[in-house]
Amino acid sequence: MKNHIGVIDSGVGGLTVAKEIMRQLPRESIYYFGDTARCPYGPRPKEEVKAYTLQMIRFLDQFHLKALVIACNTATAVVLKEIEQESPIPVIGVIDPGARAALKETKTGKVGVIGTIGTIRSGAYEKALNRLNPKAEVYSLACPKLVPLVESGIHDKEYAFRIVQESLQPLQDLPIDTLILGCTHYPFLTDIIGKVLGERVKLISSAEETALELSTVLYYRGLLREREGNEKPKHKLFVSGDPTVMDEMASTFITDSYRIFQADLGN
Amino acid sequence: MKNHIGVIDSGVGGLTVAKEIMRQLPRESIYYFGDTARCPYGPRPKEEVKAYTLQMIRFLDQFHLKALVIACNTATAVVLKEIEQESPIPVIGVIDPGARAALKETKTGKVGVIGTIGTIRSGAYEKALNRLNPKAEVYSLACPKLVPLVESGIHDKEYAFRIVQESLQPLQDLPIDTLILGCTHYPFLTDIIGKVLGERVKLISSAEETALELSTVLYYRGLLREREGNEKPKHKLFVSGDPTVMDEMASTFITDSYRIFQADLGN
Known part of the structure; x- marks a missing residue:
């Protein structure tokens, strides 16, 4: 069943978007990828930003995503249009x-x-x-x-x-x-x-506006999780670099519980 | 070509939504219907609100609408779900x-x-x-x-x-x-x-949030008007009652130019 929201960013910045999604849509579970090993993307050439972004998307593709948020302005500017056209799930840029x-x-x-x-x-x-x-x-x-x-x-x-x-x-x-x-x-x-x-x-x-837009898009596609009961969503954070930095940031900032993993993008 | 935004309301209240659409999406043209002859809808029984709303929609259907905004909370509460399911164009409630x-x-x-x-x-x-x-x-x-x-x-x-x-x-x-x-x-x-x-x-x-949501929905459906040049949109306001009241309200409130018509809903 397609159930998770994928969120990708060059590093920890996208946590502001993830946190807003958790706040505005507390029933939804998030699979976050932060490419901390190669952050920041801002100064990098377009082709590199594109290649790195596609690697993160491919990694998250193994899970059952119902929507993808590109929570990085640089990556949105460079690669959103292309991904939107090819993706079977809604893709939301920032x-x-x-x-x-x-x-x-x-x-x-x-x-x-x-x-x-x-x-x-x-x-x-x-x-x-x-x-x-x-x-x-x-x-x-x-x-x-x-x-x-x-x-x-x-x-x-x-x-x-x-x-x-x-x-x-x-x-x-x-x-x-x-x-x-x-x-x-x-x-x-x-x-x-x-x-x-x-x-x-x-x-x-x-961050706030992107979470709002995700809420709108999920509503119109009939993809909102409208579960009964109080089962809490399970969030996962993946990082390409040392998980300590991400964990430090996330633990002071994110109030929902999450698990953190180091992931190899295979490059 | 499907080009206009339909906006319907029990009376003049929906002008706040129309005005926000003009402000946030100044390239789009609006066809507004205000059922001033039968306003307010608030105290009416559900079946009546439903019948009246469907009459307005049927009237605007003769034009080339690309989206419909039900700019009336009472009508949205009563009839949105049903209309959404049957409509070939996106329908946005308030x-x-x-x-x-x-x-x-x-x-x-x-x-x-x-x-x-x-x-x-x-x-x-x-x-x-x-x-x-x-x-x-x-x-x-x-x-x-x-x-x-x-x-x-x-x-x-x-x-x-x-x-x-x-x-x-x-x-x-x-x-x-x-x-x-x-x-x-x-x-x-x-x-x-x-x-x-x-x-x-x-x-x-x-009003503001509905116009924002319309902007989002048109974007994801590829329906935004992205015309070159400075051709101004042509707005039309239809009323079931005396056009004077609507014109008084609209002329002090709406800064875009518009034309106003009395329309028979045939009941």
């Missing part, structure tokens, strides 16, 4: 949900996007926003320091604040009223980003 | 989008719902919320005075504030952090409801 939510939220039509160099260079958010609304004004900014900041664990809050402030400086004088956190690592920094930009800018979390 | 968005927004899992007597009596929101999250605590309240208040035009703001305050009194001591405006008329009262309940309660507009 870019369009954020774009749609931003167009719902903005009052002025002026939307900011922050992301990795790869995501911003791809222009994927501009395309998604302007395909829906050609008049939307999009201001994009690559913030290459934020993923390493999150991956390092954010132990020093003052240091983190300074890095975020420096990274977002170019946005300060722009007329945006909405900012898409265009990288699944960034929700770990939501509070700090909110303080730096103030209340005038509404933050859109790709 | 209840599930609000329920999903509320589960995204709530931090405490305690969600309030206000609606017409018919919507609240149907238990449709509780069902939608608990199907996704059995632990969500739902507090429902029928507010029969609010639709007539909106339909009357809200000319006296102080009077409107007093009616809203009285209607929402039973919610004041409840621990909810999120409130679903479970009637498409209510977004006309968003500011007043916000003042009455204060900042602790996040308001979910069925």
Whole structure:
């Protein structure tokens, strides 16, 4: 029986999406793959991102997935279209949900996007926003320091604040009223980003919006788990690198129980 | 060519949904039917609501619709499931989008719902919320005075504030952090409801969330209009009653241009 949600990411960032799925859809079980051995994907050439992403998908294919979430903006920008066309199950990326939510939220039509160099260079958010609304004004900014900041664990809050402030400086004088956190690592920094930009800018979390979109897609396909009783879902996390880092992150962040495994992608 | 979005409602309330569709999807054209001659549907028996709704759908069927939005909570609660199963085009109701968005927004899992007597009596929101999250605590309240208040035009703001305050009194001591405006008329009262309940309660507009869901559904079905150029969409509003009331409401509220027609449902 097809029953699990596959979630793939270059590393731990996609845990923000997994956590949101657990929160918004607490009956569903998640099989997560984090390619921690080769994280980050942001600076890598397209062909490499594509090859790595397909390896993760092939690995999760051995389980009974009913939907796949590409919880990595870089991978979504590079490979979503292709995978969508070939996949027998629904495939949800993290870019369009954020774009749609931003167009719902903005009052002025002026939307900011922050992301990795790869995501911003791809222009994927501009395309998604302007395909829906050609008049939307999009201001994009690559913030290459934020993923390493999150991956390092954010132990020093003052240091983190300074890095975020420096990274977002170019946005300060722009007329945006909405900012898409265009990288699944960034929700770990939501509070700090909110303080730096103030209340005038509404933050859109790709993680929250992607989980909402998954909920919608499963509903229309009749794939939601509507079990009676209180059987808890069984989550599994697979990593290509050392499981310790993933376990540290997940154990402080994920409240559902899960099991963690190291997995060989065979390359 | 299937190109238009059908939107149906018991009266003018669905204009909040139509307006949100125009805002979030400015390339799409809308064919709206408001059954103003027989509004409100809220207090009517199920069979009547069903018959009236099917008449509106049959009327709009003569045009080339690519999707249908039932922009009326009462009609969604009574007839959506049946129509969904028989319709060759996607049908979007206003209840599930609000329920999903509320589960995204709530931090405490305690969600309030206000609606017409018919919507609240149907238990449709509780069902939608608990199907996704059995632990969500739902507090429902029928507010029969609010639709007539909106339909009357809200000319006296102080009077409107007093009616809203009285209607929402039973919610004041409840621990909810999120409130679903479970009637498409209510977004006309968003500011007043916000003042009455204060900042602790996040308001979910069925209108905004339904337009977002339409955007998502059209995307996954490959039905979004992605025209080049700046050709403006042509909206049409049909009413079963006197077009003057609809035109008054629409002309102050809808910024896109539209044409209005009186239509006979042949009953």
